[in-house]
Amino acid sequence: MKSSTTGKLVLLAFIAVSLMGMVPVLVKLTAANEVVIGIMRLFIAGSGIFLLMLLNKSAGSLKRLSRGDLLWLVLLGLVFALHWYSYFYAIKTASPSLAAIGVSTFGIQLLFLNALIFKEKINKLDFLAIVIAFSGVLLATRGISGHSDMGSGFIASIFSGLLYALLAVINRKSYRLSTQQKALGQFGFALLCFSFFIPQGNFQLEMDDWSILLVLGLVCTLAAHTLWIKASAELPGNLTAIIYYFYLPVAIGLSAVFTQDALSWQKLTGAGLIIFANIMVLLAHKK
Structure with a gap:
């Protein structure tokens, strides 16, 4: 692959991740609840694909x-719907930055799922990464023990990370399906799952809220997803996986600017430790 082409693909990957990093802030800013956010994003993205x-x-x-x-x-859609719902709940009840930190533990959780389902060995370096990630979680969440809502929101974000890791396992097991088939099935069946909860949706929204939902669907889902497929299909998997963790600093930075989500050295250091631990696992299992 020519270096100029590689550079363009890396740029596309960073643009895609940056667009994804806008999601926690936009979810926090809109008055729409988890059901409406899920339905609108899935309908727009699914129709576009x-x-x-x-x-x-x-x-x-x-x-x-x-x-x-x-x-x-169907399984992809169900797990994806649960992943999104728990992530939106975490953003609403905790904070965009804490929700992003919790979801970013998915790499470490994927390590356990691969060991359980694919019988892959967990080596000494993996155990070190687990300790580092766990330390990062404890550090990043320091001070929220007295806030029950924030605590439950952060637990929901870790659960969302587990579901995201499970999606990787399902994608690996369903290797016969194309990327577009998986994407359409994932969005389509997830939309079906969300539609059962339409009565719980708060559709009486202001124009600003609908505008945010439109951006979430078109820009942060459809456009970001399309760019990411392009980049991840043509770049080495290890490189795109590492670039993906750029999502976390983008989400934390935007959250601090637009939602007055307070930054602290504990939160930043904890997030850094989690990213470092995930990259350790990634590099240790290059295949």
Whole structure:
């Protein structure tokens, strides 16, 4: 791969992650609740991906899905819906930065899932990374013990990180499906899951709230997802995985600027330790 092409792809990857990093702040700023946010983002993104498949003339591949393929897509949608709902809940009840920190533990949690499901060994370096990540979590959450809502929100963000790691496992098991098939199935069946809770949605919103939801759907989901697929499909997996952790400083920085989410050396150091631990695991398991 030419260095100029690689540079452009790396730039696309950073742009995609930066757009994703806007999500916690926008979710916090809108008065829409978790149900409405999920439905709007999924509807916009799912419709956009379907249109892209029609333009690429790949929509016909959906007709060739087997029953087993559909089951994988249903599972993807269900887990993704739970991941998003718990993440939105964490942002609303804790803070955008704490929610982003909790979700970023997914790399360490994926280590345990791979050991459990794929029988991959956990070595000494992995255990060191686990200790570092756990120390980062304790440090980043210092001072929230007296706030029950923030505590429950942060626990929800760690659970959301576990579900995100589970998505990686499901994607690995359903290797026969294309990326676009998985994306459309994931968004489509997740939208179906969210639709069951429409009565709990607060759809009486101001114009500013609808504008934020539009940005979340078009920019932070559809555009970011498309750019990320392009970059991650053509760059080495280790490189894109490391770039993905740029999400955390973006989310923390934007949160501090736009939501008055207080920064502290404990939060920043804890986030840094979690990122470092995840990258340690990543580099130790390059395959």
